[in-house]
Amino acid sequence: MRRSIMLLTLSVSLIIGVVLVGGCTGNETQTVTETQIIEVVTPQEAFNMIESNRNNPDFVIIDIRTPEEFTEGYIEGAINIDYYSATFEDELDSIDKNKMYLIYCEWGNRSGATLATMEGLKFMEVYDIKSGIEAWLTEGLPVVK
16 A cells, blocks of 8 residues: 555656646747738838838849830849749749848739739738839839830
8 A cells, every 4th residue: 555655656746747847848939920011012112112221132122024024124123033934933932031022013913913922922021012113103213224
């Protein structure tokens, strides 16, 4: 009887110890959840964003029009990723999702769809120029030809 009580006490102590140590270990790790920023901005807001990030290597401008449209005039510093390319989504998925992106197309339809795609691919910060480069040009903002 005495041996059974001693084994029971030892077993209970062991279980309590495991629970306490396990509980402490769980409290040491914390999950940090970052919030995505997925927004549509006016051409003027986009221009201001470009100006304030001129020397920021983590700021990327993506023109998603066709290469032909791109050569007709683009926002300075933009890279071209063709929305109609068979590898478009794969190209997006391969770039750094933690950088800040400004995207645009001709009128805003393709970039609107791309904004949703980038959100689904878990990009952290993406801005879309409302009504595309046409609105940019209407505002008299500069392009490279």
